[in-house]
Amino acid sequence: MRPPLSALHRTGGTPAVPAPPTSGASQEEIRRQNLGALLRHVHVHGPTSRAELTARLGLNRSTIGALAADLAAAGLVTEGAPVTTRRGRPSLVVTPRSSRVYAQALSIEPDKLRAARIGLGGRVLDLRDTPRPAGTSAVDAVGTLAALAHEMDRDVAADSIRVGIAVAVTDTTRDRDGRVRIGGPDERLRAAIGAAFGDGRTGPTVLAGDLADIAALAEHVRGAxxxxxxxxxxxxxxxxxxxxxxxxxxxxxxxxxxxxxxxxxxxxxxxxxxxxxxxxxxxxxxxxxxxxxxxxxxxxxxxxxxxxxxxxxxxxxxxxxxxxxxxxxxxxxxxxxxxxxxxxxxxxxxxxxxxxxxxxxxxxxxxxxxxxxxxxxxxxxxxxLGPDAALIGAAELAFAHLLADPLHIGTAA
Amino acid sequence: MRPPLSALHRTGGTPAVPAPPTSGASQEEIRRQNLGALLRHVHVHGPTSRAELTARLGLNRSTIGALAADLAAAGLVTEGAPVTTRRGRPSLVVTPRSSRVYAQALSIEPDKLRAARIGLGGRVLDLRDTPRPAGTSAVDAVGTLAALAHEMDRDVAADSIRVGIAVAVTDTTRDRDGRVRIGGPDERLRAAIGAAFGDGRTGPTVLAGDLADIAALAEHVRGAxxxxxxxxxxxxxxxxxxxxxxxxxxxxxxxxxxxxxxxxxxxxxxxxxxxxxxxxxxxxxxxxxxxxxxxxxxxxxxxxxxxxxxxxxxxxxxxxxxxxxxxxxxxxxxxxxxxxxxxxxxxxxxxxxxxxxxxxxxxxxxxxxxxxxxxxxxxxxxxxLGPDAALIGAAELAFAHLLADPLHIGTAA
The missing domain is CATH 3.30.420.40 (ATPase, nucleotide binding domain)
Incomplete structure (x- = not known):
C-alpha cells in the first residue's frame, strides 16, 4: 500500500538521486510550497494572525498577505476579525473554512463501520456509524459506508469542496464463526470505494491505509x-x-x-x-x-x-x-x-x-x-483522540493532497 | 546522535511545517540541487557521459554541460574521453576525481581500530588498522587513529580536498576483563576527534554514527x-x-x-x-x-x-x-x-x-x-562490502555534506 500513502512523504533520501526541479517551474513551485505551509499552519494550529504567520513561516509580511489572499479567493480560508499586534498594528486573522472544505473519512473496523465528514482544521462536521456484520469483508462493507455517507450528504452546502476520500482499514476482521482473519487495505477495496463514491463515470482518488498507521498519524498531528x-x-x-x-x-x-x-x-x-x-x-x-x-x-x-x-x-x-x-x-x-x-x-x-x-x-x-x-x-x-482517531487520521491523508497544492484542488474541486 | 546524521535526511515530513525557501535564494538553491544530483550520480554510479546524465537527471543538455563545467572547475570531476552516443554525437564522460577528493573515515570496532582515506566514488585510497587494546574507550582510541591518519597523510597530494571526517563507532566495547560494555558515539568522542584532527585552532566538523547504522548505509549505497x-x-x-x-x-x-x-x-x-x-x-x-x-x-x-x-x-x-x-x-x-x-x-x-x-x-x-x-x-x-563497510559508510556521511552543496565545499576546502 505504499502508493496511497506516498503523498505523506517527501521523495528521496540521501542515496537516491533527487529529481531536480526544472528552472522554469521554480517560482511556481515555491509559491505552491508557501501556500501549502500557510494552509497547513492554520489547519494544524487553528486561526492565526498574519503577523504570527509571518513570524512562524519566516516569510515577509507582503508575501504572507498575498498568500492568504490567494487562499481566501480559492475559498479555503477566511480573513477577518483583526487582532492588534505588539507593535500596535492590526493584523487580520486567517481561519480555515472548516465547514466548507472537508474530507470524506471512512473506517472499517473489526466490529464497526464509520463514516465522517471532517473539515479543514480537523473538525468533525458529521459522523455516522453502524455495526459491521461478522463475516463481511472490507469490500462487502463499501455499500454500507456509501449509504452512511449519502445520509450525511443531505446536509452539505452546495458550494462545499470535498478534497478527497480516505479509508482506514483494520488489519483484522472477524469471520462469521468468530475467528479473526488478518487482512488490510488492497487495490480491490480502493476500486470499490472509487466506484461507490464516484459520479458513475470517473471515480475519485481514494487513499487507503492500515487503521493503526492512520490513527498514529492522527495522534501525531493533533493528539497525544x-x-x-x-x-x-x-x-x-x-x-x-x-x-x-x-x-x-x-x-x-x-x-x-x-x-x-x-x-x-x-x-x-x-x-x-x-x-x-x-x-x-x-x-x-x-x-x-x-x-x-x-x-x-x-x-x-x-x-x-x-x-x-x-x-x-x-x-x-x-x-x-x-x-x-x-x-x-x-x-x-x-x-x-x-x-x-x-x-x-x-x-x-x-x-x-x-x-x-x-x-x-x-x-x-x-x-x-x-x-x-x-x-x-x-x-x-x-x-x-478516542475512537475518532482513525477517521481524523484518514482525513489527514486526504488533506495532505490539498496541502501539497492548495490552489489546484481548491479551484478544481 | 541525530544531529550528526541529519545531513542524510531531507527535512520535514507531512505534519511538520516545511521551512519555505525565500524567493531570492531559489535559483541558487536549484543550481545547488542540480550540482548535487550530478555529482551524486557519478559518485554512486561511476564515470557517466553527459548524454546519459541528461537522460538520468531529466535536465537539458546545456544545463548538464554547465553543471559539469562548474564541478570540473571546482576540481571535483574531470571531463574527457568522449564516447559516441546513439545519435552519433560525441559526449564527454564525467568522472569523479577520486584520488583528489576524499573523506577521512575512521572506525572504532570492539577489537580493531581502522582509518582510511576514501575517494569520491567510494574508492578506498589508503587504509590502516591496528588492534584495539582491551579496556580502551572510544575516546582513548582517538590518539591511535590520529597516528594512523598521520601516516597516510604523507602520501596525500598538496592540492587534495578532504571533504570531512566521519567515524563509525561500535556500540559494544570490550573491558580489560573481557566483559562487553554497551557504548556508542557521543559528544566527547566527536570533540576529541575534532581536536586531534584539526589545525590546533579550529576543529573540523566530525560526523559520528553507530557502526551498524553506518555499515547499513554503505551496503545500501554501494553494497548488497x-x-x-x-x-x-x-x-x-x-x-x-x-x-x-x-x-x-x-x-x-x-x-x-x-x-x-x-x-x-x-x-x-x-x-x-x-x-x-x-x-x-x-x-x-x-x-x-x-x-x-x-x-x-x-x-x-x-x-x-x-x-x-x-x-x-x-x-x-x-x-x-x-x-x-x-x-x-x-x-x-x-x-x-x-x-x-x-x-x-x-x-x-x-x-x-x-x-x-x-x-x-x-x-x-x-x-x-x-x-x-x-x-x-x-x-x-x-x-x-566485507570489513570495509563501516569505513565506506563513514565516508558516505562525509560525502553527504559535499553532495548537498558541492561548490561550497569544493572551493572552500
Missing part, C-alpha cells in the same frame, strides 16, 4: 503525540497493530505492512496464534487474552471494559488478568523501544484502557528489559 | 542492498546491532539508538545478558553463544571462523551450534520482518558467515513465524 516526531502508536482491538512514525513520517514498510507487532513472537512456549505461529504478542495482550485470563468468554461484547471495571473494584481474577496483560505489554514495548528508540509510545484502541489500568506494571517491565539510554526518556501516553 | 530502499542490516561482532533504512533514509531514533536489536528479548527463560536483562537475542546469536554451544571458550580469537570451518567439516558439536544459532537468527529476523516489513535483510560482520552456513535454517524459521505477506518477498542477503 503532537510534539513528538519519533513514536510508536499501539492499537488494540481484536488484534494488536502499530503505527510507526519516524522523524514525522509514517513508516509503512516495503509492502505497506509494517507495524504487525501483534505477531512478534514474545513467548516461544505460548499459545497458537490465528496467524499460524505461536506465542505472538497478540496471544498475550489481545482482548481475547485479557478476557480468558479473567475467566470470561473471549467473545463477550464490551468484555474489556467489564474486566477493567471488575479489576478496579478489586475482583481477584480480573486484577490478576490486568497485571498479567500489562506485564506482557511492557515486555513487547521494551523490545520495540530497543529496536526503534522512539520518544513516545502511545496506547490506543482498547489498549488505552488496559495501559491506564496497568501503567505501573508496564513501566516496571519496560525499565527491567530495555536499555537505559533508550527507555529513560521514552514517554508512555494514552491516546487522546 | 544497492537496489533496496527498505532494509534491515544486521551486524554481528561481540554484540548484535542493526541499521534500519526506510525509504532510503537511515532510521536513527530519537536518541540515535535505534537498532539495538541484540537486546530484544527473544527467550524469556534464556541466559542473563550483559545489559542486565535476560534472554536477549544477543545471548542466542552472538559470537559468544555460538562458541559456547560448540564447546569452545567464548573468548577464542577468530573462534567464529573456526567453529564454522569445523561445522563444514561435519563436527557434530559445531554443526549443532550453527543450527541452533541459525534457528534463533531466523526467530529474531521474523520478529523484525513483522515489525518493519523490509524488502531485504542483510547479514554483516560475523553474522554474514553464520547466515551463509545456516541459510536454510534461517529461512525455515522465518517462514514458520512471520506473516506470509511480509516474508514472501523479503530477500535475505549476505553483506557485500
Amino acid at each position: 503525540a503532537a510534539d513528538v516526531d519519533d513514536l510508536i502508536y499501539l492499537h488494540g482491538s481484536s488484534g494488536v497493530s502499530a503505527g510507526i512514525i519516524i522523524e514525522g513520517r509514517l513508516v509503512v514498510g516495503h509492502g505497506g505492512r509494517s507495524g504487525k507487532v501483534g505477531h512478534m513472537v514474545v513467548n516461544p512456549d505460548g499459545l497458537p496464534c490465528e496467524c499460524g505461529s505461536r506465542g505472538c504478542w497478540e496471544t498475550e495482550i489481545g482482548e481475547a487474552a485479557l478476557l480468558r485470563h479473567a475467566g470470561r468468554d473471549p467473545g463477550t461484547p464490551d468484555g474489556v471494559s467489564e474486566v477493567l471495571r471488575a479489576a478496579a473494584d478489586g475482583e481477584p481474577a480480573a486484577t490478576a488478568a490486568v497485571e498479567r496483560v500489562a506485564d506482557w505489554l511492557g515486555f513487547g514495548v521494551a523490545n520495540l523501544v530497543n529496536v526503534v528508540n522512539p520518544d513516545a509510545v502511545v496506547f490506543g484502541g482498547s489498549l488505552r484502557e488496559v495501559y491506564l489500568a496497568g501503567a505501573d506494571v508496564v513501566r516496571r517491565r519496560l525499565d527491567e528489559l530495555a536499555l537505559p539510554a533508550s527507555r529513560e526518556h521514552v514517554q508512555l501516553l494514552p491516546a487522546a | 542492498a544497492a537496489d533496496v530502499d527498505d532494509l534491515i542490516y544486521l551486524h554481528g561482532s561481540s554484540g548484535v546491532s542493526a541499521g534500519i533504512i526506510i525509504e532510503g533514509r537511515l532510521v536513527v531514533g530519537h536518541g540515535g539508538r535505534s537498532g539495538k536489536v541484540g537486546h530484544m528479548v527473544v527467550n524469556p527463560d534464556g541466559l542473563p545478558c550483559e545489559c542486565g536483562s535476560r534472554g536477549c537475542w544477543e545471548t542466542e546469536i552472538g559470537e559468544a553463544a555460538l562458541l559456547r554451544h560448540a564447546g569452545r571458550d567464548p573468548g577464542t580469537p577468530d573462534g567464529v571462523s573456526e567453529v564454522l570451518r569445523a561445522a563444514a567439516d561435519g563436527e557434530p558439536a559445531a554443526t549443532a551450534a550453527v543450527e541452533r544459532v541459525a534457528d534463533w537468527l531466523g526467530f529474531g529476523v521474523a520478529n523484525l520482518v513483522n515489525v518493519v516489513n523490509p524488502d531485504a535483510v542483510v547479514f554483516g560482520g560475523s553474522l554474514r558467515e553464520v547466515y551463509l552456513a545456516g541459510a536454510d535454517v534461517v529461512r525455515r524459521r522465518l517462514d514458520e513465524l512471520a506473516l506470509p505477506a511480509s516474508r514472501e518477498h523479503v530477500q535475505l542477503l549476505p553483506a557485500a
Whole structure:
C-alpha cells in the first residue's frame, strides 16, 4: 500500500538521486510550497494572525498577505476579525473554512463501520456509524459506508469542496464463526470505494491505509503525540497493530505492512496464534487474552471494559488478568523501544484502557528489559483522540493532497 | 546522535511545517540541487557521459554541460574521453576525481581500530588498522587513529580536498576483563576527534554514527542492498546491532539508538545478558553463544571462523551450534520482518558467515513465524562490502555534506 500513502512523504533520501526541479517551474513551485505551509499552519494550529504567520513561516509580511489572499479567493480560508499586534498594528486573522472544505473519512473496523465528514482544521462536521456484520469483508462493507455517507450528504452546502476520500482499514476482521482473519487495505477495496463514491463515470482518488498507521498519524498531528516526531502508536482491538512514525513520517514498510507487532513472537512456549505461529504478542495482550485470563468468554461484547471495571473494584481474577496483560505489554514495548528508540509510545484502541489500568506494571517491565539510554526518556501516553482517531487520521491523508497544492484542488474541486 | 546524521535526511515530513525557501535564494538553491544530483550520480554510479546524465537527471543538455563545467572547475570531476552516443554525437564522460577528493573515515570496532582515506566514488585510497587494546574507550582510541591518519597523510597530494571526517563507532566495547560494555558515539568522542584532527585552532566538523547504522548505509549505497530502499542490516561482532533504512533514509531514533536489536528479548527463560536483562537475542546469536554451544571458550580469537570451518567439516558439536544459532537468527529476523516489513535483510560482520552456513535454517524459521505477506518477498542477503563497510559508510556521511552543496565545499576546502 505504499502508493496511497506516498503523498505523506517527501521523495528521496540521501542515496537516491533527487529529481531536480526544472528552472522554469521554480517560482511556481515555491509559491505552491508557501501556500501549502500557510494552509497547513492554520489547519494544524487553528486561526492565526498574519503577523504570527509571518513570524512562524519566516516569510515577509507582503508575501504572507498575498498568500492568504490567494487562499481566501480559492475559498479555503477566511480573513477577518483583526487582532492588534505588539507593535500596535492590526493584523487580520486567517481561519480555515472548516465547514466548507472537508474530507470524506471512512473506517472499517473489526466490529464497526464509520463514516465522517471532517473539515479543514480537523473538525468533525458529521459522523455516522453502524455495526459491521461478522463475516463481511472490507469490500462487502463499501455499500454500507456509501449509504452512511449519502445520509450525511443531505446536509452539505452546495458550494462545499470535498478534497478527497480516505479509508482506514483494520488489519483484522472477524469471520462469521468468530475467528479473526488478518487482512488490510488492497487495490480491490480502493476500486470499490472509487466506484461507490464516484459520479458513475470517473471515480475519485481514494487513499487507503492500515487503521493503526492512520490513527498514529492522527495522534501525531493533533493528539497525544503532537510534539513528538519519533513514536510508536499501539492499537488494540481484536488484534494488536502499530503505527510507526519516524522523524514525522509514517513508516509503512516495503509492502505497506509494517507495524504487525501483534505477531512478534514474545513467548516461544505460548499459545497458537490465528496467524499460524505461536506465542505472538497478540496471544498475550489481545482482548481475547485479557478476557480468558479473567475467566470470561473471549467473545463477550464490551468484555474489556467489564474486566477493567471488575479489576478496579478489586475482583481477584480480573486484577490478576490486568497485571498479567500489562506485564506482557511492557515486555513487547521494551523490545520495540530497543529496536526503534522512539520518544513516545502511545496506547490506543482498547489498549488505552488496559495501559491506564496497568501503567505501573508496564513501566516496571519496560525499565527491567530495555536499555537505559533508550527507555529513560521514552514517554508512555494514552491516546487522546478516542475512537475518532482513525477517521481524523484518514482525513489527514486526504488533506495532505490539498496541502501539497492548495490552489489546484481548491479551484478544481 | 541525530544531529550528526541529519545531513542524510531531507527535512520535514507531512505534519511538520516545511521551512519555505525565500524567493531570492531559489535559483541558487536549484543550481545547488542540480550540482548535487550530478555529482551524486557519478559518485554512486561511476564515470557517466553527459548524454546519459541528461537522460538520468531529466535536465537539458546545456544545463548538464554547465553543471559539469562548474564541478570540473571546482576540481571535483574531470571531463574527457568522449564516447559516441546513439545519435552519433560525441559526449564527454564525467568522472569523479577520486584520488583528489576524499573523506577521512575512521572506525572504532570492539577489537580493531581502522582509518582510511576514501575517494569520491567510494574508492578506498589508503587504509590502516591496528588492534584495539582491551579496556580502551572510544575516546582513548582517538590518539591511535590520529597516528594512523598521520601516516597516510604523507602520501596525500598538496592540492587534495578532504571533504570531512566521519567515524563509525561500535556500540559494544570490550573491558580489560573481557566483559562487553554497551557504548556508542557521543559528544566527547566527536570533540576529541575534532581536536586531534584539526589545525590546533579550529576543529573540523566530525560526523559520528553507530557502526551498524553506518555499515547499513554503505551496503545500501554501494553494497548488497544497492537496489533496496527498505532494509534491515544486521551486524554481528561481540554484540548484535542493526541499521534500519526506510525509504532510503537511515532510521536513527530519537536518541540515535535505534537498532539495538541484540537486546530484544527473544527467550524469556534464556541466559542473563550483559545489559542486565535476560534472554536477549544477543545471548542466542552472538559470537559468544555460538562458541559456547560448540564447546569452545567464548573468548577464542577468530573462534567464529573456526567453529564454522569445523561445522563444514561435519563436527557434530559445531554443526549443532550453527543450527541452533541459525534457528534463533531466523526467530529474531521474523520478529523484525513483522515489525518493519523490509524488502531485504542483510547479514554483516560475523553474522554474514553464520547466515551463509545456516541459510536454510534461517529461512525455515522465518517462514514458520512471520506473516506470509511480509516474508514472501523479503530477500535475505549476505553483506557485500566485507570489513570495509563501516569505513565506506563513514565516508558516505562525509560525502553527504559535499553532495548537498558541492561548490561550497569544493572551493572552500
